[in-house]
Structures are given as C-alpha cells and as structure tokens.
Amino acid sequence: MANPLSADQFIKALRAEGVRVQEHGSWRTHNRNRKGPWGPVNGAIIHHTVTSGTDRSVAICRDGYADLPGPLCHGVIAKDGIVHLVGYGRANHAGGGDGRVLDHVIAEDYGTRPPAPTRGNADGTDGNRHFYGFECINLGDGKDPWPEAQLDAIARVGAALCRAHDWSAKSVIGHLEWSDDKVDPKGFAMASMRDRIAKRLKTKPGAGTTTYTVTKGDTLWSIAASKLGDGARWAEIAKLNALKNADGIAAGQKLKLPAK
Known part of the structure; x- marks a missing residue:
C-alpha cells in the first residue's frame, strides 16, 4: 500500500x-x-x-x-x-x-x-x-x-x-x-x-541501456539514427544524459543510450 x-x-x-x-x-x-x-x-x-x-x-x-x-x-x-x-x-x-x-x-x-x-x-x-x-x-x-x-x-x-x-x-x-x-x-x-x-x-535500473563514445561529426540525430534506428529519438538521448544543449556534444564524450 x-x-x-x-x-x-x-x-x-x-x-x-x-x-x-x-x-x-x-x-x-x-x-x-x-x-x-x-x-x-x-x-x-x-x-x-x-x-x-x-x-x-x-x-x-x-x-x-x-x-x-x-x-x-x-x-x-x-x-x-x-x-x-x-x-x-x-x-x-x-x-x-x-x-x-x-x-x-x-x-x-x-x-x-x-x-x-x-x-x-x-x-x-x-x-x-x-x-x-x-x-x-x-x-x-x-x-x-x-x-x-x-x-x-x-x-x-x-x-x-x-x-x-x-x-x-x-x-x-x-x-x-x-x-x-x-x-x-x-x-x-x-x-x-x-x-x-x-x-x-534483480538487475540495476535501466539495464539495457548502452554507452556510446561521441566521434567527430556526430550529432544527437545521427547517433539516434545509427544506434537506435530512428533519428527522432535524439530527444531521448538528450533527456537520458541531462543535456541542456543538444548541439553541445564533443568528440570523446560518453553518452548513455536508451534501449533500442
């Protein structure tokens, strides 16, 4: 209760x-x-x-x-x-x-x-x-x-x-x-x-999420399109990583990705 x-x-x-x-x-x-x-x-x-x-x-x-x-x-x-x-x-x-x-x-x-x-x-x-x-x-x-x-x-x-x-x-x-x-x-x-x-x-919360390392030229849209199969899911990546500026990612940065 x-x-x-x-x-x-x-x-x-x-x-x-x-x-x-x-x-x-x-x-x-x-x-x-x-x-x-x-x-x-x-x-x-x-x-x-x-x-x-x-x-x-x-x-x-x-x-x-x-x-x-x-x-x-x-x-x-x-x-x-x-x-x-x-x-x-x-x-x-x-x-x-x-x-x-x-x-x-x-x-x-x-x-x-x-x-x-x-x-x-x-x-x-x-x-x-x-x-x-x-x-x-x-x-x-x-x-x-x-x-x-x-x-x-x-x-x-x-x-x-x-x-x-x-x-x-x-x-x-x-x-x-x-x-x-x-x-x-x-x-x-x-x-x-x-x-x-x-x-x-029995697992930790969010099991199924993965980590991605940003490379030169990446955008949240391109990451969502290539890794999640839908560029429109860029907003989920932004929320999951508490990104205030979606355009502010940099090469070498690690991002958590939601389940595909």
Whole structure:
C-alpha cells in the first residue's frame, strides 16, 4: 500500500528503467479525480486495447467515449515499445474487481497467479482507485502478435513501478486476474510477464541501456539514427544524459543510450 507517485516521480521512474516515453498534452493533470479517490495504490493492471494503430489507440485512451470519459489508462504501450503517457491520477481503466484479489496483491502472497476473481465491473471493488493502468495496443483476438519490443516495454513499466514502491512482481496483474468479466491481456500469460519483471528487478535500473563514445561529426540525430534506428529519438538521448544543449556534444564524450 502506498501513496501514488507524483507525475514527475512517475515519469522519472519509467525513464530510469529504460522506458521510451512520449508525452501527450497535459497528461499530468488529465484524470478523473473529481469522480472519486486516487490512492492508496497497490499495484498495476495490464490491459489490451482491442484497437489497432498507434494514433487512434492513443486518442481513444486519452479521450475515452461518450459513456466512458478518458483517460482510460495512464500509459498506452505501442507495438514498437514506446509508452504514450495520456493521463495521471484516477483513470477509467480497472473498473470493479474482486476485493480478495486486491488483498492477495497487497500481501503478495499468491503463487503463480492470484485466485480467480468472482466479481466484476458491476459488483466489484473500485480498481480505478488502487491501480496504475496500462493499455497495450492489440486486437485481443489471440492472433494479433505481441512484438518483443512491446513485451519488453511492459516488463520495464512493471519493474519501474515495483522499484519505486518497493513491490515485487506480484503487484502487477492482468485485467482478467482482477475482474471476472474481462479477458485481457490475451496473447501472453501474466505469469510469464511477472517472471520477466522479477528478472528485471534483480538487475540495476535501466539495464539495457548502452554507452556510446561521441566521434567527430556526430550529432544527437545521427547517433539516434545509427544506434537506435530512428533519428527522432535524439530527444531521448538528450533527456537520458541531462543535456541542456543538444548541439553541445564533443568528440570523446560518453553518452548513455536508451534501449533500442
């Protein structure tokens, strides 16, 4: 049980774990706090969007629907591994779930998975209060693939929050493990994802980052293009190295690079 991280602590924890982050608008203050409490937080819930396409999925998760206003999560995890931050605070993501599951998540005393939930959205405990939520772009039909970059990002997000709150991997569950009327995420097992997270927690934060020595003629753009496959990721390098002047790099300087 813990107070929610501040928005600044939240994004700092993600970046420290090597998560590639893209911020959308005023995500730090976009929430449903006026509709109910936010916290104490006890874990994170992983979802799938049942949508395709990054722009469309991010827009839906940020804005919601007429009968379910956004944000619908805190972050949208795209297939390329980029985590799009769309809201922070109470979000319409978890809905009702089984209070027994919450008890086991708090105690972190279950085996490979929590007990099967017997309550759902209509008759359950308020999960929007107690969980961080991440929507992963996937059709949820069991056929849409889960690229390794996306699975790695889910594990990094989970590990980041677990480190920040001193939780174990058992504080990260799937929506289907919270509510008896949900099936997400479909296409991978949450038990195996918790294994990934537990493995990451045995390493130092940010494992997966590398070091690059600047050579004559390098720019952050050229480094990002050659080492990360996308010149537009120069801003991630700048943030990771706290560079105030993106043009101020010099030959021989060592830079940390985020995960590819």
